[in-house]
Amino acid sequence: MKYSIAVFVSLIVLAAANTPSREEVLERLAVIRSTQRGNMNIEAAEGEFLSDLVRQVRAKRVLEIGTSNGYSGIWLALGLRDTGGKLITLEIDNGRYSLAQQNFRDTGVAPLIDSRLTDALQELKKIDGPFDMVFIDAWKPDYGKYLELVLPKVRSGGVITAHNVTSHPRDMQDFLARIRSDPQLKTEIVNLGRGKQGISVSWKK
Numbered sequence: 001m002k003y004s005i006a007v008f009v010s011l012i013v014l015a016a017a018n019t020p021s022r023e024e025v026l027e028r029l030a031v032i033r034s035t036q037r038g039n040m041n042i043e044a045a046e047g048e049f050l051s052d053l054v055r056q057v058r059a060k061r062v063l064e065i066g067t068s069n070g071y072s073g074i075w076l077a078l079g080l081r082d083t084g085g086k087l088i089t090l091e092i093d094n095g096r097y098s099l100a101q102q103n104f105r106d107t108g109v110a111p112l113i114d115s116r117l118t119d120a121l122q123e124l125k126k127i128d129g130p131f132d133m134v135f136i137d138a139w140k141p142d143y144g145k146y147l148e149l150v151l152p153k154v155r156s157g158g159v160i161t162a163h164n165v166t167s168h169p170r171d172m173q174d175f176l177a178r179i180r181s182d183p184q185l186k187t188e189i190v191n192l193g194r195g196k197q198g199i200s201v202s203w204k205k
């Protein structure tokens with residue numbers, strides 16, 4: 001009931017603010033992915049999955065490590081429009097960070113996003129939890145360090161997701177070993193889209 005009211009209120013606010021519709025954002029996402037190549041974006045099917053997961057968790061606070069040009073962040077924000085939540089996203093590269101700002105504005109999701117040009121390994125030491133959901137998609141050998149830093153900041157019942165777990169297992173062996181064995185986590189792997197790059201979904205007990 002509380003969730004229905006939140007969705008209803010979000011719809012009214014979106015209409016009043018003349019925010020792009022879901023269909024308009026999806027069209028823009030398709031253009032971004034096809035015209036801004038080389039930004040290592042997830043696939044649309046994976047974006048849809050993450051967006052749905054935001055809704056399923058009823059996430060209010062989401063953290064993304066590895067913004068790139070903002071493609072996956074916009075998918076996360078589509079879910080957050082429905083839950084009334086916000087995204088913090090971290091990117092170390094100035095060019096991709098700037099492009100993300102433009103893409104967040106163009107799709108109308110900028111007000112939902114705190115986008116930071118920073119080294120996530122340093123920034124994560126300063127960010128306070130709790131988070132409902134985390135999406136890791138940066139330098140693969142650092143995934144183990146990201147997990148170490150974010151795990152205490154995720155609430156019980158929250159979820160840590162990570163990209164490329166099927167395509168790059170050798171680059172993140174410590175991360176994969178921990179999500180499979182840490183008693184605080186229950187992990188499943190989903191393989192979506194043509195690339196089947198793999199997203200790990202680790203629920204915190």
Ligand SMILES: C[S@@+](CC[C@H](N)C(=O)[O-])C[C@H]1O[C@@H](n2cnc3c(N)ncnc32)[C@H](O)[C@@H]1O
Pocket residue numbers: 039040041042065066067068069070071072073090091092093096118119120121137138139
């Ligand atoms: C695979 S791309 C992210 C793609 C994005 N999630 C998407 O699907 O649209 C990885 C990004 O992580 C960034 N990155 C790598 N190491 C980082 C760090 N220590 N802190 C912040 N960003 C980092 C890279 O610059 C790159 O833009």
